[in-house]
Structure formats: C-alpha cells, structure tokens
Amino acid sequence: MRISIIGGGPAGLYFAILAKKNFPNWIIEVAERNGPNDTFGWGVVFSDRTLQYLEEYDKISHDEIVRQFETWENVDVVHCDERVTIGGNKFSGISRLVMLNILQARCEELGVSIQYHKEITDLNAVKTSDLIIVADGVNSIIRRSYPSYFEPELSSRSNKYIWFGTHKLFHALTLTFRENEAGVFASHSYKFNKTTSTFVVECDPETWEKAGFASMTEDETRAYLEKVFEKDLSGNPLLSNRSMWINFLLVKNRHWVHDNIVIMGDAAHTAHFSIGSGTKLALEDAIALFKELKTEPEVKLALVNYESNRKPKVEEYQQFAYDSLVLFENLPRYMDLTPLEMAYKMMTRSKKLTHEKLRQRDPEFVANYEKVVLASK
Numbered sequence: 001m002r003i004s005i006i007g008g009g010p011a012g013l014y015f016a017i018l019a020k021k022n023f024p025n026w027i028i029e030v031a032e033r034n035g036p037n038d039t040f041g042w043g044v045v046f047s048d049r050t051l052q053y054l055e056e057y058d059k060i061s062h063d064e065i066v067r068q069f070e071t072w073e074n075v076d077v078v079h080c081d082e083r084v085t086i087g088g089n090k091f092s093g094i095s096r097l098v099m100l101n102i103l104q105a106r107c108e109e110l111g112v113s114i115q116y117h118k119e120i121t122d123l124n125a126v127k128t129s130d131l132i133i134v135a136d137g138v139n140s141i142i143r144r145s146y147p148s149y150f151e152p153e154l155s156s157r158s159n160k161y162i163w164f165g166t167h168k169l170f171h172a173l174t175l176t177f178r179e180n181e182a183g184v185f186a187s188h189s190y191k192f193n194k195t196t197s198t199f200v201v202e203c204d205p206e207t208w209e210k211a212g213f214a215s216m217t218e219d220e221t222r223a224y225l226e227k228v229f230e231k232d233l234s235g236n237p238l239l240s241n242r243s244m245w246i247n248f249l250l251v252k253n254r255h256w257v258h259d260n261i262v263i264m265g266d267a268a269h270t271a272h273f274s275i276g277s278g279t280k281l282a283l284e285d286a287i288a289l290f291k292e293l294k295t296e297p298e299v300k301l302a303l304v305n306y307e308s309n310r311k312p313k314v315e316e317y318q319q320f321a322y323d324s325l326v327l328f329e330n331l332p333r334y335m336d337l338t339p340l341e342m343a344y345k346m347m348t349r350s351k352k353l354t355h356e357k358l359r360q361r362d363p364e365f366v367a368n369y370e371k372v373v374l375a376s377k
C-alpha cells in the first residue's frame, strides 16, 4: 500500500506514525511545503483525554511529549481586576514546534519519508497512491482546488485575533478581560514550557477599528496591547513571531471522502481556539482513520466508515466550540457581570459543562456561585 499525505502538521504526521508502526511494509510519504523548523505559533493545548489516547496508540512519542510539556489544573478568569480560580480543569501545553519535531523524529525512526519543501497543489502529483490524505491545514489548497469533492462551507468570523508569546508564566488557562477607550479585549493565555506562555488577544471589529490597528506596524500593535494588558503581563513584553491579526475561519466540509482521498485535521474542520482543540482534533482524526484502516483492508470502505463514524463526533465538538465563539463575539454585552458571574459564564459557555458537571470539578466554586449569585436573584 502506498499512502501520500499532503501536509506535515499534527494530523498528517501522527497518522503516518500509527500507520507505519503497525504496517511496516506500507510506503508512506509526507509532503510538507515548509522545512522541519519553519513552523510558527506558540504553545498548543491538550486535554488529559487526548494524552491518554496518545499513550495508548504510541507510547514513545507520548512519553517524549510528556517530557516537554507543562500542565495546569485551573482556569483563571480575570475581570474588573479580580481573579477567580476554578479548579479541576487539567490541561497541558507544549510548544507547537517542539511537538512537531517530536512527531517528525518518530516518523523518521519508523521509516516514514517526509519530503520537506515540497508543496502539492494538484492531486495528479499523487495519483498513483492507494490512499491520499489531505492534511494541509486551515487554508487547504487542495480543498480550494477540488471544491466538488468536499463541498466546503467556510465562514470567516467577525472577531479579530492575534497570537503572541510572552515570558510571563500563566500557570492556569487564564482568560483576561480588559476595556479601554476603544472597546473590549480578551486574552487567552497559558504556559507551554518553563519560560514561555501563549498569549492570544481577541477583540470585536468595532474595537479593532477604533484602536486603529489597520494602520499600525507590528511593533506598534505589540506596544498597544502591552499597555491594554499591562497589569497582567507584569512588565514582560509580548513576543511576536510573524504575529498578525486574523479572523477565525470556521471550516466545515459536507464530504470528507472522495474515492480514495480523505481530508482531515484543520483542512476538514476547525473549532474556535477558545476551547483549545485544533491539535487535539487533528491527532484524534489521525487515530480514528488509522483504526478504520486497521479493521477494514479495503481503502474506500475504510474511508466511508471513517467519515460516518468520525464526522458526527467532530460536528458535536464544533457545536460546543461554536457556542464559545459566539460568546466571545458578544463579549461587550457581558462586561457588566461581576467577576464571579463572568467566571461562571465562561465555564459554562459551551453547554458541554453543565452546572452539575462543574460542581464535580470544583464544588467550592459552584457553592460560592450559588450562595453569592443565585441566592441574590
């Protein structure tokens, strides 16, 4: 069996690892348009559940990832200069580049061929393969070039966001809300190694316009946001790595499979970064596809099974993420909430976490909310 994978991100590389490890005779080629160290972005987030899967499916890369990541137990919500801490939320962060380097090394150890600086824009380049995996990320060229195969539904959302790093260590997943003369800003921050945190800033289009970001340089943007989050950064600068404002692209595809071609990871679906799940979904796609190919040797049938089993799960997750996205898009209307109310709103924003489930995670927080907020209504 010859498999061509377009895109050496977490989805493509992790599938390659699982497939080659279990089927050493398969020829697996990954085409990656960048070099092995070219990626940008800061830390990515995993839930405990995802880590369990990684341990189950490839302990070697799991152990290496665990050696390099940072974990936290809490979500902190900072609003009106007050911090509310909610326990029982275990997550881990790792540098995107470190994680990719681990997956790349594991691929090479197993005999997967990764061809760097090779861009594939035409499926004819891989047409002799038995299975073609399209894992070329959120702006997938293949998805765009073959719309009739996948029937993409794309929606560019209204809020603007920008990824930064900082040496200020956020020991919890910290959601911070700040207001100035231009409007409301939210930051999502978490540590991902011993010295660095991811710091994503998000704001609505009106705030963005009023602040004048359209005519600011990268340095001016950083300086402006360092001022907005002055109290939170404790004097640490924001670190830019080709950081630029973007609009979140919500990606769905009506079909994930066409003949012997399957689309996965961000190319197939995105979920708002506020629930920290892009990498998680990409890795879990890879596991799900591998499982189908393991039980069904006929490629086309395995792909049909993959689509019918995996797609509903991802769509359910996308719905949770959508609820979260909408809340952040409407943030100005929640700025009058007290810090405790805001914390509760944030925790229950995706409807996945009900009041009772939240109580299981942090009984003290829920008891306090019931006493202070619910009892006064």
Ligand SMILES: Cc1cc2nc3c(=O)[nH]c(=O)nc-3n(C[C@H](O)[C@H](O)[C@H](O)COP(=O)(O)OP(=O)(O)OC[C@H]3O[C@@H](n4cnc5c(N)ncnc54)[C@H](O)[C@@H]3O)c2cc1C
Pocket (backbone or CB within 6 Å): 006, 007, 008, 009, 010, 011, 012, 031, 032, 033, 034, 039, 040, 041, 042, 043, 044, 045, 096, 118, 119, 120, 121, 135, 136, 137, 138, 140, 141, 142, 163, 198, 264, 265, 266, 267, 273, 276, 277, 278, 279, 282
């Ligand atoms: C630059 C960047 C920075 C990010 N930073 C963060 C972060 O800090 N925190 C976080 O939680 N999430 C971050 N994310 C989101 C998260 O990493 C993604 O949700 C996750 O990586 C999705 O995995 P994937 O394998 O589907 O796609 P990607 O990780 O996007 O990988 C796709 C790969 O395909 C390659 N490629 C694209 N087109 C072609 C082509 N035509 N031919 C060959 N190769 C191609 C790309 O170079 C890329 O390596 C970031 C994503 C990106 C793209």
